Amino acid sequence: MIAPDRQPMLQAEGLxxxxxxxxxxxxxxxxxxxxxxxxVIGPNGAGKTTLIAQLSGQLRPDSGxxxxxxxxxxxxxxxxxxxxxxxxxxxITSLFLDLSVLDNVAxxxxxxxxxxxxxxxxxxxxxxxxxxxxxxxxxxxxLNRADWPAASLSHGEHRLLELAMALAGKPRMLLLDExxxxxxxxESARMVGMLRALKSELTxxxxxxxxxxxxxxxxxxxxxVYGRVIATGRPDEIRANAQVREAYLGEADKEGAVHV
Amino acid sequence: xxxxxxxxxxxxxxxxxxxxxxxxxxxxxxxxxLVNLAHGSLYMVGAYFAATFAAWTGSFVFGAVLxxxxxxxxxxxxxxxxxxxxxxxxxxxxxxxxxxxxxxxDEAVRLIWxxxxxxxxxxxxxxxxxxxxxxxxxxxxxxxxxVVTLSVAAFLYVLVMRTRIGMLIRAxxxxxxxxxxxxxxxxxxxxxxxxxxxxxxxxxxxxxAPILTVQIGMGENILILAFVVTVIGGIGSIRGALVAxxxxxxxxxxxxxxxxxxxxTMLSPTAASALAPALSSMLIYLLMxxxxxxxxxxxxxxxxx
Amino acid sequence: xxxxxxxxxxxxxxxxxxxxxxxVYSQVFGDRFILTLFTRIVILAxxxxxxxxxxxxxxxxxxxxxxxxxxxxxAVGMLAHEGIYSGFIQWPVALLASALFALVIGAxxxxxxxxxxxxxxxxFAQMAYYLVSGLARYGGDDGLTIYKxxxxxxxxxxxxxxxxxxxxxxxxxxxxxxxxxxxxxxxGMAVQGARSNEARMRAIGFxxxxxxxxxxxxxxxxxxxxxxxxxxxxxxxxPATMYWTRxxxxxxxxxxxxxxxxxxxxxxxVALLVLEEVLSGITEYWQIILGPLLLLVVLFxxxxxxxxxxxxxxxxxxxxNPKVGS
Numbered sequence: 005m006i007a008p009d010r011q012p013m014l015q016a017e018g019l020x021x022x023x024x025x026x027x028x029x030x031x032x033x034x035x036x037x038x039x040x041x042x043x044v045i046g047p048n049g050a051g052k053t054t055l056i057a058q059l060s061g062q063l064r065p066d067s068g069x070x071x072x073x074x075x076x077x078x079x080x081x082x083x084x085x086x087x088x089x090x091x092x093x094x095x096i097t098s099l100f101l102d103l104s105v106l107d108n109v110a111x112x113x114x115x116x117x118x119x120x121x122x123x124x125x126x127x128x129x130x131x132x133x134x135x136x137x138x139x140x141x142x143x144x145x146x147l148n149r150a151d152w153p154a155a156s157l158s159h160g161e162h163r164l165l166e167l168a169m170a171l172a173g174k175p176r177m178l179l180l181d182e183x184x185x186x187x188x189x190x191e192s193a194r195m196v197g198m199l200r201a202l203k204s205e206l207t208x209x210x211x212x213x214x215x216x217x218x219x220x221x222x223x224x225x226x227x228x229v230y231g232r233v234i235a236t237g238r239p240d241e242i243r244a245n246a247q248v249r250e251a252y253l254g255e256a257d258k259e260g261a262v263h264v
Numbered sequence: 265x266x267x268x269x270x271x272x273x274x275x276x277x278x279x280x281x282x283x284x285x286x287x288x289x290x291x292x293x294x295x296x297x298l299v300n301l302a303h304g305s306l307y308m309v310g311a312y313f314a315a316t317f318a319a320w321t322g323s324f325v326f327g328a329v330l331x332x333x334x335x336x337x338x339x340x341x342x343x344x345x346x347x348x349x350x351x352x353x354x355x356x357x358x359x360x361x362x363x364x365x366x367x368x369x370d371e372a373v374r375l376i377w378x379x380x381x382x383x384x385x386x387x388x389x390x391x392x393x394x395x396x397x398x399x400x401x402x403x404x405x406x407x408x409x410x411v412v413t414l415s416v417a418a419f420l421y422v423l424v425m426r427t428r429i430g431m432l433i434r435a436x437x438x439x440x441x442x443x444x445x446x447x448x449x450x451x452x453x454x455x456x457x458x459x460x461x462x463x464x465x466x467x468x469x470x471x472x473a474p475i476l477t478v479q480i481g482m483g484e485n486i487l488i489l490a491f492v493v494t495v496i497g498g499i500g501s502i503r504g505a506l507v508a509x510x511x512x513x514x515x516x517x518x519x520x521x522x523x524x525x526x527x528x529t530m531l532s533p534t535a536a537s538a539l540a541p542a543l544s545s546m547l548i549y550l551l552m553x554x555x556x557x558x559x560x561x562x563x564x565x566x567x568x569x
Numbered sequence: 570x571x572x573x574x575x576x577x578x579x580x581x582x583x584x585x586x587x588x589x590x591x592x593v594y595s596q597v598f599g600d601r602f603i604l605t606l607f608t609r610i611v612i613l614a615x616x617x618x619x620x621x622x623x624x625x626x627x628x629x630x631x632x633x634x635x636x637x638x639x640x641x642x643x644a645v646g647m648l649a650h651e652g653i654y655s656g657f658i659q660w661p662v663a664l665l666a667s668a669l670f671a672l673v674i675g676a677x678x679x680x681x682x683x684x685x686x687x688x689x690x691x692x693f694a695q696m697a698y699y700l701v702s703g704l705a706r707y708g709g710d711d712g713l714t715i716y717k718x719x720x721x722x723x724x725x726x727x728x729x730x731x732x733x734x735x736x737x738x739x740x741x742x743x744x745x746x747x748x749x750x751x752x753x754x755x756x757g758m759a760v761q762g763a764r765s766n767e768a769r770m771r772a773i774g775f776x777x778x779x780x781x782x783x784x785x786x787x788x789x790x791x792x793x794x795x796x797x798x799x800x801x802x803x804x805x806x807x808p809a810t811m812y813w814t815r816x817x818x819x820x821x822x823x824x825x826x827x828x829x830x831x832x833x834x835x836x837x838x839v840a841l842l843v844l845e846e847v848l849s850g851i852t853e854y855w856q857i858i859l860g861p862l863l864l865l866v867v868l869f870x871x872x873x874x875x876x877x878x879x880x881x882x883x884x885x886x887x888x889x890n891p892k893v894g895s
Contacts, residue, residue: 062772083774098772100765111762115773120759120780127755169773299684349868355684356630360824361867363817368860375854488695488813491688499684542703549696553677556689560680 012071013038013177013207014059014090019068021054021231028054029065030231036177041199041208043218046228047251052211055228056181059209060092061085073176087116091175093166093183101155105146105165108154109137112172137172144168144198160191167198177207184214196220219243227251266400271521272514277406279513280413284468285490286497286505287420288461294500295433295457298347299355301362303465303490304483305369306342310335310466311473311482312373315382324387331470332463339462343455351454370480381479384470409471416467417506424502433457489516492548496555498562508563512548519547581832584839588738592731604730610842611737612798617822617834618744619791624820625828626752627784628764632687633674633694634819637667637789639811641796643701646713646806656719656727660797667793668786670697675785679778695813702808712807719801727801737798741835744791749831751787760784761829821863 014036021029028051036042044052057063059070061082070078072090086092100108110133114120117132127133141147144164149157157165163183170178183199184192196217202208203221212218218225219239226236227248235245242248289303313334318327342365350361386405393401424430432448469483476482493512497504524540531539555563588611595604616638623629644663653659678689707713718727727733751757762770763777770777800806809815818841826837844862848855 082772086774094769098766098769100762100769102765103761107758111758111770112773114755114758115775117755120755120775121783122755123757124750124754126750126753127758128753130755133755293684299687346864353867355687356624356820356824357867359630359632359687359817360821361864363814363821364860364863364867366814366860367856367863371854371857371860375857484813488692492692495685495688495692538704538706540703541705542700545699545703546696549692552689552692556677556680560685562685 011038012036013073014209015069015071016059017069019055019058019065019070021051021058021063021065027231029058032068032228032231032233034226034233034236036207036209037224038207040223041203041210041221043210043212043222043225044228045212045215045218045225049230050228051231052228053181054231056092056179056209056211060090060179083115086173086175089174089176090179091170091173091177092179093163093170093181099154099162099165099169101153103154104150105152105154105157106134106137106141106150108165109140109168109172110134112169113137113140116173136174140168140172143171143201145194158191160187160194163187163191163195164198167195171202175206177209178202180208180210180212182212183210184212184217192217268522269400270402271518273402273410274406275514275517276510277410277413277513278517279510280410280417281468281472282486282489282493282513283417283506283509284413284464285486286493286509287417287502288464289490290494290497290500290502290505291433291457292461293494296347296351296454298350299358299362300347300461301359301487302342302365302369303461304485304487305366306335306339306462306465306483307469307472307486308373308478308480308483309338309369310469311384311478312377312382313466314470314473315384315478316377318384324384324390327384328470332467335466335469336459336463339466340455340459342462343458347458348451348454366484373480379480381477383477384473386474405474412467412471416464420502429453429456489548492552494562496552496562498559498565501562501564504562504564511551515551516548519544523547581836584832584836585742592734596731601730604734606842606846608730608734608737608802609799610838611734611741612795612802613819613822613842614835614838615737615741615744615798616792616795617819617826617838618741618748619788619795620819621823621828621830621834622748622751622788622791623785624823625830625833626748626757626764627760627781627788629679629781629785630683630687631678631690631785631788632813632816632820633690633692634788634792635811635813635815636670636674636694636697637792638796638799638815639697639701639806639808640667640670641793641798642800642806642810643707643713643796644793645719645797645800646715647707649715649717649719650707650713654717654720656721659719660794663793663797664790667796668790671786671789671792672782675782675789679781679785691813691816694811694816698808698811698813701811708807710808712805712809715800715804715806718804719797733801737802740794740798744794745831745835747791752829752831756780756783825866 012035014034016032016034019029019032019034020027032055034044034055044055046052054063058065061077061080061084065078068078069076072085072088075088077085077088077090080088082092100111103111107128110127113133113136114127138147138150141150144167146161146164146168149161154162154165167180167183170180180199183195187195192214199208199210199217199221210218210222222239224237225239225242227234227242227245229251234251235242235248237245285303285307289300292298292300292303310331313331314327316327317330317334318324321327321330346361346365350358390405390408392404394404394407396402396407422430424433432453465483468486472486489512493505493508496511497506497508523544524536527540527543528536530536559565588607591607592604595601616634619637620631620634623631641663644666645659648654648659648662674690674693678686678693681689701707702710718733721727725732725736727736752761759770759775759777759780762775763781767777796810799810822837822841823834824837825840826835827833845855845859848858852858
């Protein structure tokens, strides 16, 4: 396992975001080391999705700094961050449903390949687009679905396709917003398997409700409550943390969701 | 100066007529999310009915009232038979389906009334002019149109803002499921709204009938203007439709009346008279283009549409 | 494509063969009317093919495509009226004028979406219609007779009906090939991605407005070419060429034939115009049949003819090879 104190891949400091009177992110600091899988957990309304949106560039924080691989990225729009290697998957699946699965991923590759004012060469036979797209599909275990219309896939496969599209740009880091949401047990297991395989190659920030998956996968965990970090540490440290148990896991314990 | 004032009134009158059409379009779009190209056909049908009924009854007013009722019925029938099946489809379906309706209406009118066109003579008490300012005469009929359309606009305002039906209409525009959950008969509401839009179009058509010839295709030109009005005003907004209709009506009328003269001061007389008709018809589209650059969603956009 | 011999492919191949051989039939049987009719069909099919690029592949619901027919046609007509007959001048002017119009209209209307886009393209096309209606020098409402067709170098002679037909057909096939290349290129993928999910396209860094605008201009330019051909075919151009119902006809052709398919608009154009011909032979009031027919197609057969054919093809294919349908 990679030591957590290596140079951070992603670092946020003093991040703050308010919506009217509601504080969604409250002077938040987060550091994700290169190569680690860092999970962010917290009860509903803790500001996890808002955090991801700020890290990926969809929301502009009111104040604070975000550095990615040493660069200050706070002013960059999402696609520029994505070109630097910071990719995200969407919580609400947003695919090109009437195009084929391979076309979906190939478009994601194309997005990283400069402008698209190429009018003549057949993009569907262009190995510069199709090879990386196929590779990403293979990693997502969807290669056998390559020629299917995206609309015909199951919900779980849509999630995997989202992941494949995020991978298609050869990112250095992935921001994953609840990749397990709405998946059945079998599909969840498939997703966990895939994330475990990806872990060795990429830095991953994972927001997830599925505690079993989080504790199985994460190198480190940050717990968020009302937009503030109440604890960060290894899974065993988090499980032992009294404050976390009270604020969050205690509640989950009653429901019997966390017995890792 | 009196000429200018008269043209302003003509512009106001034309603008108010456009409002009647645009209000129906915008209501139907705002509430049922339906693009109705055949709206102009209802305008034409209104005019044909008025000419026919006035001839039968020998009375302009009776003819107009009967025509209004008949257009309302035709509108509701069209809703029940056709439009209902188009709700929830994509806009391309609306465009094609209602385009088919236009072909049908145009041909049906030609079959029933013949290709020649009709005229609707004014009764003597409306044919003259009245003195509205010292030394300034204005056509009584055009004045009557202004009065009628203004009262319709006021009626619409009260209907939409002050009554239960209006509340449903406003709620329906923003939240279809909620209105359904209230136990309101949505189907009936939609039929009524569509019928109302049809009646407004028919009213515009029958009032325009004595000024222009009643002919096939008369609804199509004015429909495009109503589109321009709707785009400028913002789709779904009745207030926007009123403001934009007045803008378009006045600009178009004044443009046609005075733009050639203005052009003559800038260009040679031959060039000016060659270009004037073409350019003055472009003014309202120019206005639309400007609005699009500044506010792509129209002046009074309903927001989320 | 699952196989070469689908119903769609067979029908398309038969149609192409029929179009290529049509002048032979016309010569042998002395049926000159059919050649005239099909020259018109081929030209309008070209316009429909160009509309398909934005409507079918791009998802841009333009209701003003007839404007380009008029602009291309008037470019030819006006130049001829001024004594310039060379096609080497007329046609580039027609293309350029259409491209320019498309650029301005597109730049404005592509700022909007949905029903706004429909109404705005329609309104601007009507503006062009009123504009030429007001030009007294070029015939105003009555239009403009073109006494000489566009002149190219020998042996190309557009006044020869057979030659002209083949020129139109070659341009049509060229345009279909061009659009096939375009839609499969990176540019085409970007345009189709924007049709499918514009928000996502922007999120991953595609400036969709630019791609759409370029697509809109290409389609308009091809529409202008169809206009130049149409004016030559009729030896006449009038505002009626660009009346908004013509735009409606073009949309019908595209939808009837099958959107976003290379040959769909051609199939649709042949179907619609032949149907019109047949219906108008039955009754003077043929639109009273066509209108409701159109409505029925919209309500019950949205795949168009091409859709029906591929459905048929899929059924045949499932019988031959049950795996295909799964």
